[in-house]
Amino acid sequence: MASKSDRDYAKEDIVVHWRPELCQHCENCITGLPEVFKLKARPWVNLYGADRDTIAKQINQCPKNEEGKSALSYTMIGADEEERCTSCQRPVSVCGELGNFEGYAGTIENQCSDCISDRAMEE
Numbered sequence: 001m002a003s004k005s006d007r008d009y010a011k012e013d014i015v016v017h018w019r020p021e022l023c024q025h026c027e028n029c030i031t032g033l034p035e036v037f038k039l040k041a042r043p044w045v046n047l048y049g050a051d052r053d054t055i056a057k058q059i060n061q062c063p064k065n066e067e068g069k070s071a072l073s074y075t076m077i078g079a080d081e082e083e084r085c086t087s088c089q090r091p092v093s094v095c096g097e098l099g100n101f102e103g104y105a106g107t108i109e110n111q112c113s114d115c116i117s118d119r120a121m122e123e
């Protein structure tokens, strides 16, 4: 559900989506990348404090709720040519090498290591 306090912050190659009602106040963002996430600044997200991939990696540390949604998320711009994890859809430059997951239900191709370990835990 979109809410009135939701914000999108954009620069040339990334859009960061902020859904404050989902924030769990873990402080991963402000301690992990203080050049970008500054609680007291307005706007509190400064996308020029780091490059796209650094910002994306930090946002991946924003905890997800039971529906898999997190307060911070992002959309890459101009990364369409890049190969992506078939599960989380992150480009290889962010999620690292892709591999295949061999599970009970068969093989799932081109998964990042995060998604492979998530699946391994589920089985």
Ligand code: SF4
Binding pocket: 022, 023, 024, 025, 026, 027, 028, 029, 030, 061, 062, 063, 071, 072
């Ligand atoms: S990492 Fe996500 S949940 Fe944690 S404080 Fe930042 S926005 Fe909130």
Ligand SMILES: [Zn+2]
Binding pocket: 085, 086, 087, 088, 089, 090, 095, 111, 112, 113, 114, 115, 116
């Ligand atoms: Zn993945």
